[in-house]
Amino acid sequence: MTTVANTGRSSVEDDSPEDVLDERTRTDPPNEQLPPAAAETLPEDRPRAVSARTMDDNLSLAGAASSSLAVTWLLYEQVLPFSGKLGFFLTWYVLFVALYALVTALSHPRPIVVDRIWTAIVHGAAAVVGLSIVVVVIYTFAKGWPALRHVNFYVHPMSGVSAGEAPLNQGGIYNAIVGSLIEVAIAVAISLPLGIATAIYMTEVGGKAARVVRTVVEAMTALPDLVAGLFIYAFLIVALGQSKTGLAAALALSITMLPIIARSSEVVLRVVPGGLREASLALGAPQWRTVLSVVLPTARSGLGTALILGIARGIGETAPVLITSGASTYLNYNPTVDPMNSLPLFAYTGIRSGQPLYITRGYGAASVLLAIVLVLFILVRLLARQRDTSR
Amino acid sequence: MVAPADSLTGVPVDEEPRALRSTLSRGDSIFRNTVRACGLLVLVITGSIGVFLGYQAIPTLHHYGFGFFTRSQFIPELNEVGILSAIVGTIVVAVIALVIAFPIAVLTALYISDYAPGRLRSYLISLVDLMAAIPSIIYGAWGAAFLMPHLVFVSRWLDQWFGWTWIFRVPGANPSDANFGQSFFDASEFDAAVVVALMVIPLACSVMRNVFAQTPIGEKEGAYALGSTRAGMIRTVVLPFGRGGIIGGTMLGLGRALGETVAVLLILSANYDLNVHFLRNGGVTISSLIATRFGEATGTQLASLLAAGFVLFLMTLLVNTIAGVIVSRSRSGAGVDA
Numbered sequence A: 001m002t003t004v005a006n007t008g009r010s011s012v013e014d015d016s017p018e019d020v021l022d023e024r025t026r027t028d029p030p031n032e033q034l035p036p037a038a039a040e041t042l043p044e045d046r047p048r049a050v051s052a053r054t055m056d057d058n059l060s061l062a063g064a065a066s067s068s069l070a071v072t073w074l075l076y077e078q079v080l081p082f083s084g085k086l087g088f089f090l091t092w093y094v095l096f097v098a099l100y101a102l103v104t105a106l107s108h109p110r111p112i113v114v115d116r117i118w119t120a121i122v123h124g125a126a127a128v129v130g131l132s133i134v135v136v137v138i139y140t141f142a143k144g145w146p147a148l149r150h151v152n153f154y155v156h157p158m159s160g161v162s163a164g165e166a167p168l169n170q171g172g173i174y175n176a177i178v179g180s181l182i183e184v185a186i187a188v189a190i191s192l193p194l195g196i197a198t199a200i201y202m203t204e205v206g207g208k209a210a211r212v213v214r215t216v217v218e219a220m221t222a223l224p225d226l227v228a229g230l231f232i233y234a235f236l237i238v239a240l241g242q243s244k245t246g247l248a249a250a251l252a253l254s255i256t257m258l259p260i261i262a263r264s265s266e267v268v269l270r271v272v273p274g275g276l277r278e279a280s281l282a283l284g285a286p287q288w289r290t291v292l293s294v295v296l297p298t299a300r301s302g303l304g305t306a307l308i309l310g311i312a313r314g315i316g317e318t319a320p321v322l323i324t325s326g327a328s329t330y331l332n333y334n335p336t337v338d339p340m341n342s343l344p345l346f347a348y349t350g351i352r353s354g355q356p357l358y359i360t361r362g363y364g365a366a367s368v369l370l371a372i373v374l375v376l377f378i379l380v381r382l383l384a385r386q387r388d389t390s391r
Numbered sequence B: 001m002v003a004p005a006d007s008l009t010g011v012p013v014d015e016e017p018r019a020l021r022s023t024l025s026r027g028d029s030i031f032r033n034t035v036r037a038c039g040l041l042v043l044v045i046t047g048s049i050g051v052f053l054g055y056q057a058i059p060t061l062h063h064y065g066f067g068f069f070t071r072s073q074f075i076p077e078l079n080e081v082g083i084l085s086a087i088v089g090t091i092v093v094a095v096i097a098l099v100i101a102f103p104i105a106v107l108t109a110l111y112i113s114d115y116a117p118g119r120l121r122s123y124l125i126s127l128v129d130l131m132a133a134i135p136s137i138i139y140g141a142w143g144a145a146f147l148m149p150h151l152v153f154v155s156r157w158l159d160q161w162f163g164w165t166w167i168f169r170v171p172g173a174n175p176s177d178a179n180f181g182q183s184f185f186d187a188s189e190f191d192a193a194v195v196v197a198l199m200v201i202p203l204a205c206s207v208m209r210n211v212f213a214q215t216p217i218g219e220k221e222g223a224y225a226l227g228s229t230r231a232g233m234i235r236t237v238v239l240p241f242g243r244g245g246i247i248g249g250t251m252l253g254l255g256r257a258l259g260e261t262v263a264v265l266l267i268l269s270a271n272y273d274l275n276v277h278f279l280r281n282g283g284v285t286i287s288s289l290i291a292t293r294f295g296e297a298t299g300t301q302l303a304s305l306l307a308a309g310f311v312l313f314l315m316t317l318l319v320n321t322i323a324g325v326i327v328s329r330s331r332s333g334a335g336v337d338a
Helices: A002-013 A020-027 A036-041 A055-079 A085-107 A110-148 A174-205 A208-221 A225-239 A246-270 A274-282 A287-298 A300-316 A319-324 A343-353 A356-390 B026-064 B084-115 B118-133 B136-165 B189-213 B217-225 B230-241 B243-259 B262-267 B286-294 B299-329
Strands: none
Touching (some): A055 A085, A085 A110, A110 B189, A174 A246, A208 B026, A225 A246, A225 A319, A246 A300, A246 A319, A300 A356, A300 B118, A319 A343, A343 A356, A356 B136, B084 B189, B084 B243, B084 B286, B189 B262, B217 B230, B230 B243
């Protein structure tokens, strides 16, 4: 019974350090809490390390992992007519969970077995997610590397260069980079003020209509990007008779970015302490001054995060630009006339082209895109850290 | 508070209490109306998306009538336009994507909220957010070039062992053959769904994680104090508490999966026949139909594509609104301070 209690408790307490249970165990004199059998084995004056895994935990984990690997290899490679690496890992994992449960069941009661199965499955799922993101990022950079090595890839436009035949040291995606930046800048100029104002409306003014707005904003967050593009197409190009331009693409992007900025700003504004608002109002400031001088500055870094999340979403949207902007091979600084290329559009056309050099260029553009998104996310982390330390 | 203030002076109280009324200063009413206008503008934009696409869809629906939804071929040149196979394809891809994404999203959210060491947690949260922000073109390209060759074997295995269930069957292929004809299993709705699942996971996961993180710590400790293991605690406290978030996150993911364009476009080889054998090569979804046909579209074809887009808009709006209502109604909404 003692083993059961110990295992149960250690699996509970290796959780978070801020856990109240954990704190209590640490500050109390250790000997009162411990069962006598365990107290004999420990030094008198040192509290027991509560997060330690027992040797039984480690051995059954390692044993199950290695034996399932061996069985999988035997079955998969030698006995059964299966093939494919993915299937190998799937089989290994399923066998591992089964063996782990079996090994645990030899010496532990059912709740512990269930707990271990859960732990194995939860860790497995998290590993799948982490692994897939790492593989996606590495794969993209690896495929784009031949193009990324050349400086001209970043500073030359594709004009006059055949994307499928010219060697990689000619031409580049400068026109697409410029196009993306211009389109996203316009989209930010529209969606940032509108999004933050909407967030202020939802948090500071409130009311029934604000709740409707919140529901709609949440629904718009998952609005298909293609539909945003179609709307701009139907509105600007079909109904108003404009041509395909960078501006149309920027408008479509702003529709996809707006709900993201509005929603994440709202979350940030909602956690601004009410005491700050009340203090400002009590000093006689009108509401607009309170919002401008107290609420928004308090939430500054959070609003920065909202903006960056919006940009990260907007810059990678392919479907709206596919429909609204049209692709150009030449450099175009003017968003109001003529087609304008952008990074996702170039990557898309490149990857679908079927010509090896063009595909490499496409992956190169995708890598640049990915790098921009990664940098934006590092910025988010830095902003978040700044917010933590400033409090 | 109980005694009237006037009892001190002895003057009897016969006046009505003054009605409390706050009047906004002019600056404040300008401020409020401005932000209210911005909020309503968002409503107007969303509304006009529906109105404009709906308006463009009217002639098409008028012309083709209900056959627009029941015919499967999309050949505007022959005056035969139907989006049945696209609707079916959209739903099939979205449902398979959810079947794959749902357990992984829930388990990852649980890992972040209850298993991950405290130091790692904030990094994991940003990692999941990053995963949500990676452009779909990158997932699509990766899925088509890297994942698909691996998935062929999984498809083949499913067909081999579960082909008798009709739904996993791949007509025409012979999976037991050593040279089993990969092309039958390539570029299928299943392949597209796996990649879409990867894009749905972070979205659903972040909603679920937010809700799980709000689980009252007292209830968790109560479960531990009663001798529960961590799995028992999760089953009896975290999951019931987070039910609204789980459902809402899944629905949001479904909305995303219904509308995903580029990844599907890069993976699925276009085939306009009605196809429910999702392991078989080829298929079409509403969004891939629109994106493929848009380039060469003119006149009536364009109108029918806009009508298809309207259908997609209605589907996702419905799903997303239900999701939003579920999330905000659940116990785990904004009202919890614990």
